[in-house]
Amino acid sequence: MMAMATSNLFTGYSVGERDLVLVFHLQFADDTLLLGVKSWANVRALRAVLVLFESMSGLKVNFNKSMLVGVNIPDSWLHEAASALCCKVGKVSSLYLSLPIGGDLRRLVFWEPVLARIKNKLSGWKSCFLSFGGRLILLKSVLTSLSVYALSFFKAPS
Numbered sequence: 597m598m599a600m601a602t603s604n605l606f607t608g609y610s611v612g613e614r615d616l617v618l619v620f621h622l623q624f625a626d627d628t629l630l631l632g633v634k635s636w637a638n639v640r641a642l643r644a645v646l647v648l649f650e651s652m653s654g655l656k657v658n659f660n661k662s663m664l665v666g667v668n669i670p671d672s673w674l675h676e677a678a679s680a681l682c683c684k685v686g687k688v689s690s691l692y693l694s695l696p697i698g699g700d701l702r703r704l705v706f707w708e709p710v711l712a713r714i715k716n717k718l719s720g721w722k723s724c725f726l727s728f729g730g731r732l733i734l735l736k737s738v739l740t741s742l743s744v745y746a747l748s749f750f751k752a753p754s
Contacts, residue, residue: 597621597630597645606641607633634669639677646681659683714738 597620600606608620609631622629630645632638646657663686664678671685678685700706717738726734 600641600645606638606645607635609633634666634673636677639680643681710742714742 597606597608601608601618601620606620608618611617611619619631621631630642632642646659649655650657659682662681662683664674664681664683665686665688666674667688674685714735
C-alpha cells in the first residue's frame with residue numbers, strides 16, 4: 597500500500613486538521629481495513645494490491661467475505677466498484693469485533709446486541725456454580741469492562 601501511495605496510484609484518507617496524517621490501512625489480528633478516497637484509480641489500485649498479495653504470499657483473499665463500505669458515496673457507484681472488486685457492498689452501521697459501528701450511542705437499540713451477548717455469556721453452566729452475589733459481581737465486572745472497551749471505538753461527545 598505504501599508503494600502504491602508513494603507512486604500516486606492510491607490516495608489514502610486524510611485525518612487531522614493542522615498536522616494531516618494519511619491513513620491507507622488499519623490492521624487488527626486477521627482483519628485489514630483499506631481506506632481511501634472515492635476514485636476509480638483507488639479501486640484499480642486496491643484490486644492490484646490484493647492480487648499481488650495473493651501471488652506473493654500464496655494466500656487467497658476471500659473476495660466473497662470482503663466488503664466495500666462507503667461513507668457519503670452514492671449506492672450506484674459503490675455497487676459498480678464492488679462488482680469490479682468482486683466483493684459485497686457493506687453498510688456503515690455494521691458489526692466489527694462483535695460491536696456495532698456507526699450507530700447512535702444514546703439509543704437503547706444500539707446496545708441491545710451487546711446486552712444479548714452478555715446475557716448469553718452469563719447464562720448456562722456459569723450461573724449454576726455461582727452464588728447470587730458471585731453472579732452480581734461477575735455481571736458488574738463484565739458490564740464495566742465492556743462499556744470501557746466499547747467506548748474506546750467511538751469519539752467522545754463534546
